[in-house]
Amino acid sequence: MRAVRLEAVGSIALREVDKPDIDPDELLVRIEACGVCGTDRHLFHGEFPCTPPVTPGHEFSGIVEAIGKSVSGFAVGDRVTGDPNIACGRCAHCHAGRVNLCSKLRAIGIHRDGGFAEYLALPQKQAFILPASLKPTHGAFCEPLGCCLHGVDLAEIRPGSSVAVLGGGVIGLLIVQLARLAGATTIILSTRQASRRALAEDLGATATVDPTAADVIDTVAGPAGLAPGGVDVVFECAGVRETVEQSMRLARAGGTVVIVGVTPQGMKAEFEPFDLLFRELKVLGSFLNPYTHRRAAELIASGAIEIDRLISRQVALEDAAAVIANPPAPGEVKVLVVPHPG
Amino acid sequence: MRAVRLEAVGSIALREVDKPDIDPDELLVRIEACGVCGTDRHLFHGEFPCTPPVTPGHEFSGIVEAIGKSVSGFAVGDRVTGDPNIACGRCAHCHAGRVNLCSKLRAIGIHRDGGFAEYLALPQKQAFILPASLKPTHGAFCEPLGCCLHGVDLAEIRPGSSVAVLGGGVIGLLIVQLARLAGATTIILSTRQASRRALAEDLGATATVDPTAADVIDTVAGPAGLAPGGVDVVFECAGVRETVEQSMRLARAGGTVVIVGVTPQGMKAEFEPFDLLFRELKVLGSFLNPYTHRRAAELIASGAIEIDRLISRQVALEDAAAVIANPPAPGEVKVLVVPHPG
Amino acid sequence: MRAVRLEAVGSIALREVDKPDIDPDELLVRIEACGVCGTDRHLFHGEFPCTPPVTPGHEFSGIVEAIGKSVSGFAVGDRVTGDPNIACGRCAHCHAGRVNLCSKLRAIGIHRDGGFAEYLALPQKQAFILPASLKPTHGAFCEPLGCCLHGVDLAEIRPGSSVAVLGGGVIGLLIVQLARLAGATTIILSTRQASRRALAEDLGATATVDPTAADVIDTVAGPAGLAPGGVDVVFECAGVRETVEQSMRLARAGGTVVIVGVTPQGMKAEFEPFDLLFRELKVLGSFLNPYTHRRAAELIASGAIEIDRLISRQVALEDAAAVIANPPAPGEVKVLVVPHPG
Amino acid sequence: MRAVRLEAVGSIALREVDKPDIDPDELLVRIEACGVCGTDRHLFHGEFPCTPPVTPGHEFSGIVEAIGKSVSGFAVGDRVTGDPNIACGRCAHCHAGRVNLCSKLRAIGIHRDGGFAEYLALPQKQAFILPASLKPTHGAFCEPLGCCLHGVDLAEIRPGSSVAVLGGGVIGLLIVQLARLAGATTIILSTRQASRRALAEDLGATATVDPTAADVIDTVAGPAGLAPGGVDVVFECAGVRETVEQSMRLARAGGTVVIVGVTPQGMKAEFEPFDLLFRELKVLGSFLNPYTHRRAAELIASGAIEIDRLISRQVALEDAAAVIANPPAPGEVKVLVVPHPG
Numbered sequence A, B, C, D: 001m002r003a004v005r006l007e008a009v010g011s012i013a014l015r016e017v018d019k020p021d022i023d024p025d026e027l028l029v030r031i032e033a034c035g036v037c038g039t040d041r042h043l044f045h046g047e048f049p050c051t052p053p054v055t056p057g058h059e060f061s062g063i064v065e066a067i068g069k070s071v072s073g074f075a076v077g078d079r080v081t082g083d084p085n086i087a088c089g090r091c092a093h094c095h096a097g098r099v100n101l102c103s104k105l106r107a108i109g110i111h112r113d114g115g116f117a118e119y120l121a122l123p124q125k126q127a128f129i130l131p132a133s134l135k136p137t138h139g140a141f142c143e144p145l146g147c148c149l150h151g152v153d154l155a156e157i158r159p160g161s162s163v164a165v166l167g168g169g170v171i172g173l174l175i176v177q178l179a180r181l182a183g184a185t186t187i188i189l190s191t192r193q194a195s196r197r198a199l200a201e202d203l204g205a206t207a208t209v210d211p212t213a214a215d216v217i218d219t220v221a222g223p224a225g226l227a228p229g230g231v232d233v234v235f236e237c238a239g240v241r242e243t244v245e246q247s248m249r250l251a252r253a254g255g256t257v258v259i260v261g262v263t264p265q266g267m268k269a270e271f272e273p274f275d276l277l278f279r280e281l282k283v284l285g286s287f288l289n290p291y292t293h294r295r296a297a298e299l300i301a302s303g304a305i306e307i308d309r310l311i312s313r314q315v316a317l318e319d320a321a322a323v324i325a326n327p328p329a330p331g332e333v334k335v336l337v338v339p340h341p342g
């Protein structure tokens, strides 16, 4: 079969490889769609640890083509999405139920072969059934949506809450939708590209801000701002120093900041401890998708989340390496690799 | 009566003033003891907003000498402690139950006359009865203990948790005791003065660190440290940049940092957002004593908290101004002003 | 002015009384609308303790006609809604922040004169501004919505949750709407009247059940049910033994039951402790509206809640006593008393 | 080797069986001690579902005698305790992180061979290391302590809380200790046997009640009771209807009831929904030991829990069947089976 192989940092190409063998408790999945994520680009550039050679791709879904002999609950022909993050089940974090902090976490698409390929071997405990009637491309959004659900769960949004989202990539645009779904009645997105601001307003943002055109803090939290004094919950989804530093200043007293964006390792940001104390802020990291993949799959299946408008392009396996090796095109939200078009 | 008057920034003196008139819903309290706190020194130096002239002193207790005509539930002769923080009951924060964030908070000893005086007028809703049998000096610790209880509540310590406390002033030493009471089995205090480290070990710390003699992060969280990988909960109680920055590095993955120390307004500290995200930390400000004063009074009354060893000196009203105007003496934990000695 | 006076159990009539005097911290409110609630009928029948003579009516809003001399933040002409539940601020529950459990709770419309009158005296701390542009009738729904918000907060609904609501009165129909707003994707209402089931489906219920036509437990939680195994959250909003007993059987393992309905004092219901334990249920009472009135007012003001379709009839003060003294007409959801029609 | 075999309901005997084979990811454990629990007696009487023939015993610890070839982190000679509850990792509850509700839970000592034997096969993910210096008998208490920790976590005890424990078996006596460790300052135990009441007072109970000699509700929550108005947290640990019904009446307004005791399946208990609502109680089932076994092992290892005084008798394998087949002797708290005495 064909698979996109990351062979070394900076070296990625489509190769002919063997179809994966499956263990007794694994499914052989024929990939229908696999999303390209910033992490894939970080792997290519060596900014995120992995051990090449490996097939990247951790946002995938597809059709079960074969099942291992201990598998139950899945049949050939089922559409499935896979949670790529395999916790060891044995470390102190796993034993405390904090599986996303597993000290031996192995991720499909990072530590073992992922979805930029015709087929993938998926342990049955990582697999979740999707409806046969679902659009084949939608299943690829379960993983990012699961990460967003975790962040939204931590934020404890309630009906009537106000929310700010910093960064209008796919993560920001999914969080806008989840915040609306969770009952937020004020949802403000800050992102630079006008096309994303327009899209966000269609998806549930009640206002948007261009951070290059205005002072975000003043526009949002200033006395004449969109949410004077700040919002109940801020989601940092851009992963840059500027937005991390904005995040605590956009929260109202008693508010919550959820850090979702991945900034470069070692990069420092500043905050004012006096302000964090006197306004009694809560600052929370939100990492991966612990216990949320099934809910994400159900939400995708229910149609409650707009997916089609987040798909900028669908490309064939032949084009995947180039997409990963290059920065995203302007305006692009999510590019999907579709290994079996047609 | 005599009262210590802060007449302007930098100007404090004992004066003869009128005994306070009390409103119908107030108690006239004959002060037995009032603790000197860092905030009193900040008021003197103009580092904390207040409107002189005022009598400072917000950590007080005493005996009811007279009651207003609408007062019920208190009688002349009762020993009482006062919660100095009077919330307005009407702002958005009060209406959301976040009284410590009240936008019109008025504090006794800051915005109205406090406890460095022979008598004080105390609204009955701020008053809490203490046992007649309690040592007169102990009631002065209800306010700081209430602040510590709030921080400890936010931290969600469980039996078997590991805890680090940064800063061994009275706040740090009370939190050491509360952490032990809450079931922490590892309690590490970092503070520079040897006498405080020794005291902390008597009060429940399982280990102490001298931050000038060793690298705190390595000693605590390093591979051969006291709690390899870090502790479940870190309390920042020193109020300096160095400890704020240590705090997030001492927490284990999935851990909680509670910022209790007051750093100078405007001072910035650095953190690494990548680390906060990947180790999914929780960083919480803990401000004042919302809904904890009664529990603090009950704990003090129960004798569960060691108080006597936290009292470094008892001084008369005559000496209070000098104590406030000067930095604490080395080794001093808490100085009490006792207006009616003997 | 005219006011509906409950003069003794079983005796209620429209009377000419003095316009209320207001205290310095009170507002004189010209009532625009006041909802009739089951509690008003209980007061009339002596099934709920109160001390006649009193003017009932605790779901009111209106226009500020005069302000006391200590009032700030309100002006003559403002539209306001009032939180009727006045906590003492001094009992152990108030001091613990549990104001709805206040042991000296005084409610407007129960312990002091309420809204079935031309005017009412409202302490400013119980008052919340509504937009001038809001329909005059909508403000009367802030109080019941605040109670529902409290229940929904306790339930911790998350995007994708499944919910069952038992009882389709105004409380049930508001909770259906809040559950939808909070992201529930399955919302099942059980109520006997077909008109209410139809209304609920318009307001967000994804399915409805007629408890007289089918076995509710089987229809909802049975193997071929609407939510096999049960739902994440059950709200008991009917206040009868049958629904209380259903509630725990409709929750899925790990689910939450919120009891909102008021059953007769002394009435017992049965449950199976083995089942509560093995399925690890959480059963929560939800009483009144602690800290939710402001959010309720904001939600009403935002238009996020459908109100008009919950108003069955608007009656004049002249008809109020009869409405209260008689059971609700079939199909009726909420009757509003409008003291100044036109 | 010798093992106690439950061969059918009512039929249990010591037999010679093969030493267990171990899978690649299993440990062969030489049992040092295995506690007899009420569940073992229920299995014998057919009151709890299991599929004989099986070796019961789920409260065990011992020494690793051999390791499977995929095992890491354990070596021959290590002392280990085992969490008997093996979750499937794949059902909806496991995927939601609620492993104790696993719909395919398989327990060692119920669904596969347990600890009343010379040796046992233990999957490495269920194993936790204990110190070599620990008394061999103490490891057998990790499982019951883990169940108690889960209940205590759910209860959210805080420093200064008041607690009532109903039932002074091993579960009640461990919860008394955990409540003290969690900072409860009032801890009241109700149990019939005087010897247990005396023991509880040594272990941290501040008061005890004999339910046959006094009205428990009045003695505890009555106006002149030990905790007038009731306690913050009630733990039901007796598993009988009487105590279940007491539990909700012993909680103060705003309090929490945790049901830990197992009552007979199908048995009903009564409660008053009006009371649950008006006093806003929280009633929680606490089932098994999700994510608590490691903490339990650490607490046991730390010596923070008194164990020796809970051990009533140690018996040899030869006597185990008789102990299980007969009711506990009066005064007995925990009987340990010690397969390799000496």
Ligand SMILES: NC(=O)c1ccc[n+]([C@@H]2O[C@H](COP(=O)([O-])OP(=O)(O)OC[C@H]3O[C@@H](n4cnc5c(N)ncnc54)[C@H](OP(=O)(O)O)[C@@H]3O)[C@@H](O)[C@H]2O)c1
Binding pocket: A037, A038, A039, A144, A147, A166, A167, A168, A169, A170, A171, A172, A190, A191, A192, A193, A194, A196, A211, A237, A238, A239, A240, A242, A243, A259, A260, A261, A262, A263, A286, A287, A288, A289, B277
């Ligand atoms: N925590 C987790 O579990 C998790 C999971 C998945 C992804 N992530 C992280 O989440 C972040 C977002 O992911 P993504 O896929 O949405 O990536 P993305 O497409 O890179 O989105 C981030 C967007 O932020 C916007 N941005 C950049 N600078 C900004 C600024 N100063 N102010 C406002 N917006 C700014 C950019 O859009 P404009 O050009 O429109 O400004 C950018 O496209 C990434 O860091 C990713 O690594 C975290």
Ligand SMILES: NC(=O)c1ccc[n+]([C@@H]2O[C@H](COP(=O)([O-])OP(=O)(O)OC[C@H]3O[C@@H](n4cnc5c(N)ncnc54)[C@H](OP(=O)(O)O)[C@@H]3O)[C@@H](O)[C@H]2O)c1
Binding pocket: A277, B037, B038, B039, B144, B147, B166, B167, B168, B169, B170, B171, B172, B190, B191, B192, B193, B194, B196, B211, B237, B238, B239, B240, B242, B243, B259, B260, B261, B262, B263, B286, B287, B288, B289
């Ligand atoms: N959040 C609240 O509600 C609240 C309430 C009350 C007080 N506070 C604040 O809590 C803080 C502590 O109060 P306090 O009364 O205990 O004050 P304190 O006596 O000033 O205690 C702080 C102690 O921190 C120690 N310290 C200084 N630098 C350190 C370092 N680098 N590493 C370790 N320890 C260091 C010092 O002791 P050594 O000389 O031994 O190092 C110092 O005495 C203050 O900032 C106060 O304003 C907050």
Ligand SMILES: NC(=O)c1ccc[n+]([C@@H]2O[C@H](COP(=O)([O-])OP(=O)(O)OC[C@H]3O[C@@H](n4cnc5c(N)ncnc54)[C@H](OP(=O)(O)O)[C@@H]3O)[C@@H](O)[C@H]2O)c1
Binding pocket: C037, C038, C039, C144, C147, C166, C167, C168, C169, C170, C171, C172, C190, C191, C192, C193, C194, C196, C211, C237, C238, C239, C240, C242, C243, C259, C260, C261, C262, C263, C286, C287, C288, C289, D277
């Ligand atoms: N906890 C609080 O803070 C709070 C606040 C306000 C109100 N409440 C209480 O909440 C409850 C609901 O209030 P409401 O104003 O909506 O009262 P309501 O109009 O009396 O609504 C209850 C409805 O439940 C339905 N019902 C009766 N038996 C039923 C059954 N066996 N199965 C299903 N539905 C049944 C009835 O509608 P059908 O005829 O259609 O069946 C009835 O109209 C009342 O008990 C009220 O006292 C509580």
Ligand SMILES: NC(=O)c1ccc[n+]([C@@H]2O[C@H](COP(=O)([O-])OP(=O)(O)OC[C@H]3O[C@@H](n4cnc5c(N)ncnc54)[C@H](OP(=O)(O)O)[C@@H]3O)[C@@H](O)[C@H]2O)c1
Binding pocket: C277, D037, D038, D039, D144, D147, D166, D167, D168, D169, D170, D171, D172, D190, D191, D192, D193, D194, D196, D211, D237, D238, D239, D240, D242, D243, D259, D260, D261, D262, D263, D286, D287, D288, D289
């Ligand atoms: N939820 C879980 O995960 C979990 C885990 C383990 C065990 N359990 C259950 O927890 C319960 C306690 O376990 P255990 O091992 O401690 O069992 P136990 O020895 O049977 O303890 C229960 C004790 O309750 C006392 N009791 C009986 N009736 C009473 C009454 N009316 N009032 C007060 N006390 C009464 C008895 O002691 P006196 O003779 O002194 O009255 C009895 O020994 C059992 O039901 C067990 O199945 C649950």
Ligand SMILES: [Zn+2]
Binding pocket: A087, A088, A089, A090, A091, A092, A093, A094, A095, A101, A102, A103, A104, A105
């Ligand atoms: Zn792990």
Ligand SMILES: [Zn+2]
Binding pocket: B087, B088, B089, B090, B091, B092, B093, B094, B095, B101, B102, B103, B104, B105
């Ligand atoms: Zn306020």
Ligand SMILES: [Zn+2]
Binding pocket: C087, C088, C089, C090, C091, C092, C093, C094, C095, C101, C102, C103, C104, C105
């Ligand atoms: Zn009160």
Ligand SMILES: [Zn+2]
Binding pocket: D087, D088, D089, D090, D091, D092, D093, D094, D095, D101, D102, D103, D104, D105
């Ligand atoms: Zn399972």
